[in-house]
Amino acid sequence: MRASMTVLGIESSCDDTAAAVVFGTPDQATIQSSIVESQTDLHAAFGGVVPELAARAHAEKLDHCVELALRDAGLTLADVDGIAVTSGPGLIGGVLSGVMCAKGLSAATGLPLIGVNHLAGHALTPRLTDALHFPYLLLLVSGGHCQFLIVKSATDFRRLGGTIDDAPGEAFDKVAKLLGLPQPGGPSVEAAARNGNPKGFALPRPLLDRDGCDMSFSGLKTAVLRMRDQLVEADGGLTEQSRNDLCASFQEAVCDVLAAKTSIAIKAYKGLSPATPSFAVAGGVAANQAIRGLLETVCTENGIAFSAPPLALCTDNAAMIAYAGLTLFDLGRSSDLSLSARPRWPLDQSQAPMLGSGKKGAKA
């Protein structure tokens, strides 16, 4: 029987400042508290997250979030066994603030520190919420990432494929911006799509004619831009209805691509003959109900269990970081006080990079 641990998690890699406390073992952990301070209002006027503004906010909010998370859990730092912090990938200014705050806490208390890959946090969330067994198939789909991974253990991720350009979350944000809808784009495009006709506009489904699990979303975004410009030129503006139809058509195109590629990924995953075949979707875009619904159908058709974390654990949060940290501590891992913040940090480093290069390194 493994010993239970109480782990404090800290997350600041994008535009949410978060802290949480998780208690338990890798096989059975519970969230004691989870604080997420959104910066949505801060970035609203700029049509997207401004890294410097985000970093400024994180630096002055993190310690407050930690205090709130401890208070909500009814604990003090003396009750905590370890500190987990997102040390990448993400907007480096925010990640750095989180890492330095965590190092300060660790140095002050003598508690062990562990740097957690933000993507591993998302990827391991189905273990926290649904106690999924390894290996499971994961679609990690967020603002910055989109990839199919076979999660073999808390530290072993095999990438089956992913986006070759934009992530869907990025496409949702850009489409919202193009159509004058508020940020973040995911929820606002989804809401508009509910009142729109998904067949209203013909939009491309890139790479559906190809084998494999790779995807592309940047052309889709450009197609929406062209449609918008045509409508604006013809009518001098966009009607509410055409905006809704554009959103619905865009969302359906994303759904179709994700569904088709999920089917292919499931076949590859089943080749491993997992004892309890299961698929999970994680990341901010997993909060989209249309995408969740369609992926669940695909899983049912393919005879594989489907799971998706509750909405609050799809978007960025620190509970997933605390849980991932807990599993790493359980494996005997920890970081020292020279821990680096990394802007990029692919989960599967065994394969050749498919996206990003240069000074910052591979993105995926």
Add this chain to the structure above:
Amino acid sequence: MILAFDTSAAHCTAALLSGGKVLAHAHEDMAKGQAERLMVLLQEVLSEAGATYADLTAIAVGTGPGNFTGIRISVSAARGLALGLGIPAIGVSTLEAQAFDTPGPVLSTVDARRDQVYLQGFGYPDAPPPQQRALDTIAGLASPPGLTVIGGRSDAVSRQLDARATASAYPLAEALALVAATRLSEPQPRPKPLYIRPADAAPPRDPAPVILS
């Protein structure tokens, strides 16, 4: 015992003071890598004096102005340490620290690059509040008799004000601790970076389409 540190420019520096006396001091020039080095350096400074974090009564941290990321590295670490130790962290700007203990009117400056400086005046009627200024507009500032200019680009600044350029009375980390010590008797706000310059953020260039009703 006060532990002071700063990473607001191309350095990583720390000092440990007790009763105004320096127990240990370190200063390393580095263009990058402060995030990795800082906590290790702090441990070295404490060890050199045979002290531990438990001996501290306060943290003093440099709040800039300077490199935005560098300022946040120290301020975030200071806030984490303060929370973990249950002691105050006191933010002190480079501008205040440099001017500390220099008699008479002082204009404290920090190089803001591209022929700009951050500056703040101390000890005279028209002393300018913290601000960023182009070097070629310095002549518009007040120049009281006996003005001393301290800090980055102080030669260029002092020439225009007919003032004297001199070095700071103490190394930066030491000065941060000394200034913080003067504030210990009263509750202090949590340290905040002194950016002076707003974030580069512009509204989207592509305007949203008109929505027809």
